[in-house]
Amino acid sequence: MKTEDQAWRSLQAHASAQLRVGFADRVLRAARGPATATWTQLRAHGAAQLRPGFAGRVLRAARAVQAGVPSLSGQFAIGAATAAVCLLAVVYFHSRANRLAEERNLAGWQQLAAEVQEPDAS
Amino acid sequence: MESSSTTELADLVRRAQKGDEGAQRDLIVAYQHRVAGFVYAMTNRSDYVEDLSQQVFIKMIRALDRLQAPAQFESWLFRLARNTCIDQLRRQKLRRIFLPFGDEHENIPEPPGAVDTEELDALRHALAQLRPQDRALLALVQEGRSHAEIAETLDTSVAAVKARLHRAREHLREHYQPDHEN
Numbered sequence: 251m252k253t254e255d256q257a258w259r260s261l262q263a264h265a266s267a268q269l270r271v272g273f274a275d276r277v278l279r280a281a282r283g284p285a286t287a288t289w290t291q292l293r294a295h296g297a298a299q300l301r302p303g304f305a306g307r308v309l310r311a312a313r314a315v316q317a318g319v320p321s322l323s324g325q326f327a328i329g330a331a332t333a334a335v336c337l338l339a340v341v342y343f344h345s346r347a348n349r350l351a352e353e354r355n356l357a358g359w360q361q362l363a364a365e366v367q368e369p370d371a372s
Numbered sequence: 373m374e375s376s377s378t379t380e381l382a383d384l385v386r387r388a389q390k391g392d393e394g395a396q397r398d399l400i401v402a403y404q405h406r407v408a409g410f411v412y413a414m415t416n417r418s419d420y421v422e423d424l425s426q427q428v429f430i431k432m433i434r435a436l437d438r439l440q441a442p443a444q445f446e447s448w449l450f451r452l453a454r455n456t457c458i459d460q461l462r463r464q465k466l467r468r469i470f471l472p473f474g475d476e477h478e479n480i481p482e483p484p485g486a487v488d489t490e491e492l493d494a495l496r497h498a499l500a501q502l503r504p505q506d507r508a509l510l511a512l513v514q515e516g517r518s519h520a521e522i523a524e525t526l527d528t529s530v531a532a533v534k535a536r537l538h539r540a541r542e543h544l545r546e547h548y549q550p551d552h553e554n
Contacts, residue, residue: 299408
């Protein structure tokens with residue numbers, strides 16, 4: 251019986267030797283979750299990443315973005331101009347195709363008429 | 373005291389809305405550190421902080437005239453910050469799908485000890501395990517936003533915010549191990 255107690259005690263001693271120093275504190279910290287101070291450190295670390303002159307850089311970038319983007323009326327005008335150019339191109343190519351087809355057809359008819367007239371003349 | 377600072381803020385926002393560059397600069401200076409901290413909590417990447425914070429404030433300047441209630445400026449600004457970070461994380465995820473080999477260059481973890489303490493490393497590790505939406509929720513609470521303000525920011529009910537916050541805190545605690553070995 252005594253041997254069994256000793257065995258249990260040595261098992262406990264072995265198990266507790268696996269725990270690193272400060273075990274109780276670590277458990278309590280994990281159970282409580284991150285402290286407010288840790289969150290503050292996290293935010294401070296993020297804030298420290300901004301280089302000096304951040305506000306000036308943002309304002310310059312915002313101005314550049316605003317200058318690069320056309321106004322609503324400007325966008326509408328660009329859209330309307332693009333649509334007009336496309337429409338003109340469609341009309342031009344359509345009429346050109348029609349004219350070429352008509353010329354081909356006319357030439358075909360003229361040739362046919364000439365062939366019909368030739369046997370009559372002979 | 374608090375109501376006078378709220379009035380001052382609303383006044384500053386109104387001037388910034390009218391295009392007063394000095395007021396816009398004051399707003400950026402007043403909030404840059406809080407927004408940067410929020411961005412870092414959301415992305416866990418030091419190298420994203422400046423770029424994303426800049427995007428947030430550019431959006432702020434461009435959309436400021438559409439803000440109807442200047443007193444709601446803070447909630448509105450942090451909504452912009454949250455949406456900007458979530459968009460960035462989504463884009464990053466998509467890039468990982470289409471450029472699988474870019475992953476090792478894209479997702480460089482910060483070296484252990486880069487951020488001071490064991491607790492801070494543990495918090496960063498725990499936050500990284502959460503969904504971006506949950507991270508945003510916890511970071512908004514840390515920013516001092518009330519449940520009602522968060523509900524408005526996320527376009528949901530206060531009860532839903534409380535439930536989600538409870539779950540997010542549980543998840544954070546599950547992953548928060550200050551003795552975590554990197």
